[in-house]
Amino acid sequence: MARPTPLSGFPEWLPDGRVVEQHVLDTLRRTFELHGFAGIETRAVEPLDQLLRKGETSKEVYVLRRLQEEASEGDDARSGRPDKQLGLHFDLTVPFARYVLENAGHLAFPFKRYQIQKVWRGERPQDGRFREFAQADIDVVGAGELPYHFEVELPLVMAEALGALRDIGVPEVRVLVNNRRVAEGFYRGLGLDAVDEVLRQIDKLDKIGPAKVGELLVSEAGATPDQADACLALAAIHGSDVTVVDRVRALAAERGVTSELMETGLAELAAIVEAASVRAPGVVVADLKIARGLDYYTGSVYETVLVGHEQLGSICSGGRYDTLASDGATTYPGVGLSIGVSRLVSRLLSAGLVRATRSVPSAVVVAVTTEDARPSSDAVATALRARGIPVEVAPSAAKFGKQIRHADRRGIPFVWFPGGTGDDGTPTPDQVKDIRSGEQVDADPATWEPPAEDWWPRAVPAEG
């Protein structure tokens, strides 16, 4: 087999990159669990018809077929029915909605879950866009109803989770919040009823700028130049305190817009901004241009950017669905956000923001004097592991210089030398060497321990 080359869009990390990713995943999981979210996993596949329900994402789906499907002797082949067509999930929302319906009788609502899994999209790979990537989602779903306060809580959980990564060098985040009701109420109050079409154009603001969006609002969404101007004025409003709500009201008054829907949305937006100013000052910004494309959100919508890396796009997005799922009898509203973990980790590594202190778990290599004496090195390792210290034993009884290089090449800080018998026949003690300082001291495997910062590999700011 010739040396294989990477597949574009399918990122993989070397062991030290995986240390960083694992730290990110562990930190997210811990934050989610501290907030009471239950972890679940769903299968990687869903029936194709379910994946295509929304239409918009159809081009991204990977469809599966068993290599020997034609020749199958399975039940399905015997009955003349082909296997139901399956595709890989492209997000964790569609599978979660299905899981909720399938297991509704066994779940307690409101049901808070987190889910950290790979997803797949067959789109063209480019910077920060992958064909396979890990997402970390939190959602709350209610049976029949879901109180508004969850729309305040969830972005704050995500802000806390991402904030817990600041100490490894992850940049500050900004959670940008908008409310679909504000936009829809405002547009309808202006006399613009093609709400989806207006949102579709507003969503392009970051890419093509207000002038072009204004033209498209006229040509595509049926707006008059005045209406287009008002939509752009609304989208330009942003800020991290409740005066932002006053500014929307002032704009509405100026344009003669009155709307109950807008007022409902503004009250909701104000509640998020107020709660955030207490619980995560400076992190949440109301931003009236956030549209979230054509996702089926009905209330709050969220995007999150890394400060200084805004061109990477949103690394954590979501919103409120009035109908996350429905089985006809019961409707399940939900609110959730999703972190693009691979996109985040890829940036942390490629921009040199975060590094691992070493590429292997071991804090110690136990040297081996001769192959015959390997059991005594194994015994040292066992004693250290029994106290939770990660250890490996040298692969061969090479010269000690080579065994030290084995540790050095992996970033392992300590090498342990089992004692033996001195020239005069008396036993010599075990010793442990810090290969960074060269310091070597007597040590007992029953009591010695590494400094806390050397115990496990850690993710740290790359400048550190």
Next chain:
Amino acid sequence: MARPTPLSGFPEWLPDGRVVEQHVLDTLRRTFELHGFAGIETRAVEPLDQLLRKGETSKEVYVLRRLQEEASEGDDARSGRPDKQLGLHFDLTVPFARYVLENAGHLAFPFKRYQIQKVWRGERPQDGRFREFAQADIDVVGAGELPYHFEVELPLVMAEALGALRDIGVPEVRVLVNNRRVAEGFYRGLGLDAVDEVLRQIDKLDKIGPAKVGELLVSEAGATPDQADACLALAAIHGSDVTVVDRVRALAAERGVTSELMETGLAELAAIVEAASVRAPGVVVADLKIARGLDYYTGSVYETVLVGHEQLGSICSGGRYDTLASDGATTYPGVGLSIGVSRLVSRLLSAGLVRATRSVPSAVVVAVTTEDARPSSDAVATALRARGIPVEVAPSAAKFGKQIRHADRRGIPFVWFPGGTGDDGTPTPDQVKDIRSGEQVDADPATWEPPAEDWWPRAVPAEG
């Protein structure tokens, strides 16, 4: 959307089942890391030609295609080349071998890695056989050479990892060990050179018994009845101390077999059994009938059964490959084992061996007196979380009885009642209630903590 039904072969757990699975995964990871194995993940897909290299597994592969592949505007379509055909990996060995070759220049050898991921096989689902399942693999791979002692170390790491699950109710395990060199040397010494064919028949012993295997050795492997009898006699030898080696030598002498290869294999087998008798007494059994089908093992082979659940088959298997990978210039020998995590967890849950103490992370529900007072409940939750206690706030300011039922339905042991103002205007303290005992005491969110066993959900023996 009508209520969906499960897909056969694609297991999913309810939140309490996931608590059990997560505990298993965390325990395996911790043991692997204590032994210095670095965690990696590989992409889910490999080029189809690589997946089919061994031929034997071709019928199990899921092949991927992008739904819009024909209409693609991507580079590949423009250049007239179809996308390289991709399939989902069916194990973690093929991807690991590819990862080693692809990254050889960046890895330090011998390279010890663990890998815990889903794999997919399009085979017919049946008890304990899934189409999607999690595997947990450890392997050591060397560049050019790999000392034998790793063949002793790796099954002991797995025995330790599975042994660490005993306290949640996982049955005792037996690691069954054999050595291909013993079998091959013995067969050739008998005059039987169709070694693969003999192994293929011996592999059927558990399914069809010795009488039928004896017949097949004659009809399919070209053995005389005497040779078949000798093969069956070898396969019948097993034991957990080194006398097993003496019994093989006695059988060989009796049948006039001499073989250097067999002697090499016996010395290796003795080394495992001896080391295991010190490090994991009673766990490792030499079993001369273990053949591991047609996998390309060249030395030690391993299978692992749950005592009392032998009919489930092996839950952890592996062996030594002289050629895990090769790029022409360098050959990479390896030794590794793989735990079928889904098969194990599925059995733990379905046989009622293990249960979770609750289905959500929260140890505490903070009650909400009125919606206006929600911020004070949020503040209690924040104070508790700051000290690492998992907490959720009640979803609504319902009657306290309903808020207690919210906790009870999820198995959450404590409900916290924020203080207020008494009838006489004096402040009343916060209180926390253990809803199992009904005991309710004054509590301060800055100092109160739950008992250690209630802090996080735990996996415990189901009888407990």
